[in-house]
Every structure is written in C-alpha cells, then in structure tokens.
C-alpha cells in the first residue's frame with residue numbers, strides 16, 4: 001500500500017475536502033478517522049464498503065440477485081451503491097460456483113474510478129476478457145487468443161499488429177462493400193415490411209455483418225465457401241459455449257441457473273462447427289496469415305485462431321450487439337432528429353460528388369455524435385476487469401479507496417458512461433450531445449473501446465484494436481439509413497445479447 005504517500009499527505013486538507021471529510025466520517029469506516037487523503041487528488045480515504053458474504057452462499061446470493069433480482073443487472077449494482085452510499089463497493093460477480101474459482105471483486109461504478117482499468121501499469125489483464133472465469137482454450141483451437149493476453153506477454157504486440165493489419169490491408173474496400181451488403185439488407189427489409197408489415201433487423205443484420213466482414217477484410221464471400229450461409233448460427237452457438245455462464249436466456253430459472261450458470265457447456269459438442277469456421281479462415285485469411293508469419297513471426301495456426309476470434313467474437317459479436325442498439329436509439333429519437341440526420345447526410349454526400357467517402361463522413365458531425373451517444377448510453381461490452389498489480393488508491397469523485405495487490409477490479413461501464421456527475425440528462429439519448437467544443441470535451445468519458453474515445457489503441461495497451469473500424473462502420477450504417485429513408489419506426493424487445501429490434505416502417509427519401 002502506498003502508506004508512505006499517505007503519511008506524507010497527513011497535512012491539513014483543503015477547505016473543500018474538509019467538507020467531504022465530514023461526510024466520509026458520517027458514512028463509515030475506521031480508515032476514515034485517520035484523516036488521511038488520497039495521493040493524487042487529496043480525497044479523503046475510505047475503506048471499500050460491502051462484503052462478499054460467506055463462501056459459496058454469498059456468491060450464489062449475489063448471482064441470483066444479479067440475474068433475477070428487481071431491476072436486473074442495473075438494479076443489482078444500483079442497490080449496492082444505495083446501500084453503501086458509495087460508487088466503489090465489494091460484491092461477487094457471476095458466475096461464481098462452480099465455474100469461477102473466486103467471484104470476489106471491487107466494483108467501480110462511476111466515471112472517475114472506472115479508468116483505472118485502462119492503465120496497464122496498474123492492472124494486469126491476463127485471462128480477464130470474460131471476467132472471473134476464462135472459457136476453455138479448446139474453444140479457440142488450443143490457443144489463448146489476444147483478448148486474454150496481457151500487454152506484458154511477448155505475443156501481445158505481434159498479435160495486435162496482425163489484427164491492425166487485418167483491419168487496414170484492404171481499407172479501400174470497406175465503404176463500397178458495406179454499402180453493397182447493407183444496401184441489400186435494406187432492400188430485403190423493405191420487401192419483408194411490404195409482405196408482413198414488420199421486419200426483424202437482428203437476423204438480417206447477422207447475415208449482413210458476417211458477409212460484410214469477410215468480403216471487406218478478406219475479399220471472400222462466405223456464401224461461396226463450404227460455410228454457405230450458416231456461419232452466423234455457428235458463431236452464435238460458439239459464443240454461447242464461451243459465455244453461457246454470463247447470459248440470461250429467459251429459460252426457467254432453475255434450469256438456467258442450475259445448469260448454464262453453474263457448469264460449462266462441454267467444448268466437444270461444438271468442435272465440428274468450430275473446425276468448419278477454422279477451415280474457412282485458414283483458407284480465406286491466407287494473405288493475412290502470410291503477413292503474420294513473414295513480418296511478425298506469428299505461427300500460422302496461432303494466426304488462424306486469432307483471426308477467427310477477432311472476426312467472429314470481437315467483430316461479428318460486436319456488430320450483433322451494437323447495430324440493433326444503434327437502430328433502437330435512433331428509431332426512438334423520432335422524426336425531427338431523423339430530418340436533421342437525413343439533411344446532414346445528403347448534403348455531405350452531394351458535396352462529395354454523390355459518393356459516401358471518408359471526407360463526406362467527416363462532414364457529418366451529427367451522425368458522428370449520434371453514434372458516440374449510442375456507444376455511451378449502451379456500451380456494447382458492459383464489463384471490464386483488471387487485477388491490481390500493486391497496492392494502490394483508486395479514486396472515485398469523492399473518496400480514495402485502498403485496494404491491495406492481487407484484488408480483482410471490475411467496472412460496470414454503463415454506470416461510468418451514465419454518471420450524472422459527468423453527463424447531464426445521463427439516462428437520455430441526446431444525439432447532438434457531442435457537437436461543438438463542449439461536446440468534444442466530453443468524449444474522453446466515452447469508453448466503449450476499453451479506453452477514452454480521444455485515445456487510440458496501441459501495442460502496449462488493451463484498448464480495442466477495432467476502435468476506428470467500429471466507429472466507421474457505425475457511421476456508415478447511419479449514413480446508409482438516412483440516404484435511403486426520411487424516417488423510420490421501430491419496436492424494441494430484449495434478447496440474450498442486447499436488443500431485439502423490429503422495423504415497423506421505412507419512409508423512403510423524398511428530398
């Protein structure tokens with residue numbers, strides 16, 4: 001623990017922090033009475049409140065409340081904040097027994113404390129991609145793929161370089177392929193609307209997303225391969241085998257909790273499907289695999305399974321959650337916002353020779369802001385973890401909290417990006433929130449990529465390798481939508497992975 005720093009800091013607190021001190025003493029803990037302050041911002045220190053309960057029972061109680069308690073997942077975390085009057089608390093994260101050995105975490109539930117998870121000098125990210133348990137490597141060809149690798153490990157940098165290459169080596173194909181594939185999606189949706197009066201976005205989006213990714217990034221249409229049109233279903237099943245202990249599938253509670261949350265699904269049941277996917281990427285990814293072997297020293301099979309994971313879990317999985325979410329928030333935003341977006345998109349495209357180009361996209365600030373706002377209000381990957389590399393003090397807005405080396409820090413991102421101390425009307429979708437200088441200043445608090453939106457991923461950190469690509473394709477979706485339609489309506493439900501969105505009307509472009 002940085003006690004030396006604490007002792008040095010035993011000076012009289014500033015008048016502002018004296019006020020906070022009184023509050024700290026009123027609300028808890030022996031530590032508070034020492035009148036010590038945190039080293040960085042000189043906040044009063046507080047012991048992390050909350051407890052993990054008795055072994056097994058505590059974990060099971062928390063798991064049941066997380067999945068089935070009032071208010072669901074959000075309610076679970078909000079109730080802890082209320083009970084302890086603290087946005088940093090101890091609790092157990094699912095799945096717990098018998099999947100995870102140790103479910104105990106220190107939860108970070110505000111915008112001030114959350115970013116400690118990005119600092120790889122303070123936290124170790126080894127094997128924490130899915131949280132307190134790691135799926136069997138039998139599900140990833142026997143390899144620990146990049147998402148589980150800490151930047152201090154020797155294969156992190158070559159593997160991340162490989163994925164940067166995957167995302168950029170055919171960059172000139174991305175926009176045209178996106179427009180072609182998602183153009184077909186909208187044509188199919190129009191047909192379905194005409195026939196049935198409504199059209200499910202999710203299923204069409206799954207097909208389009210995988211086709212787009214393979215055609216744009218690998219130059220191969222999976223429909224022309226032995227995978228035919230089956231990949232989205234195979235991948236969804238494969239993802240389920242990895243993260244079933246974390247999902248609420250809407251099955252009867254006893255079955256779901258007693259089986260899915262308590263045991264792992266046996267990888268052997270999905271081996272054949274995985275082999276089909278790996279065979280496809282071994283062939284379709286040849287150019288990227290060659291580059292990995294020649295320039296980066298990545299063994300060919302390790303490249304295959306990393307490309308597969310990046311394309312199927314990170315990219316397809318991300319699009320499966322983000323795109324319906326984006327359509328949902330835009331749909332709910334209503335006709336006036338639709339009108340502003342359509343005007344902006346069409347003016348920018350007309351000003352660029354009728355083409356959607358990077359320059360045209362740069363001239364769409366409202367589109368940009370509307371995408372950031374969707375990523376803020378509903379970050380597609382809600383949870384991040386990091387293990388404290390040393391004793392340290394984690395600061396929330398009001399207090400410093402002592403954390404010991406080896407403790408697991410967990411951040412629930414929606415509470416960081418909907419922190420009312422940072423964002424006004426934090427629970428509302430405000431599409432123009434990020435416009436102008438004031439809006440730009442808020443962008444560092446948009447952290448969907450496991451880092452601030454104002455930073456770029458590097459070989460030394462764990463920020464999402466696909467950050468720029470994701471923002472680009474999300475903008476392309478909004479642009480495509482408003483080039484074609486003046487307005488649209490949606491019906492929204494929930495699904496195991498995010499929102500289920502049905503389009504109920506598409507009003508064709510009139511200007």
Ligand code: HEM
Nearest residue numbers: 146147310314315318322380381384450461462464465466
């Ligand atoms: C909506 C889409 C996406 C979302 C929400 C998303 C989110 C994230 C998050 C939160 C992390 C950090 C996880 C952690 O360590 O705790 C991450 C890491 C990563 N993402 Fe993404 N991602 C998306 C798309 C993509 C795409 C398209 C790629 C394509 C290559 C990608 C590749 C990666 C990789 C390789 C890492 C690990 C980075 C490292 O080890 O340094 N992601 N992503």
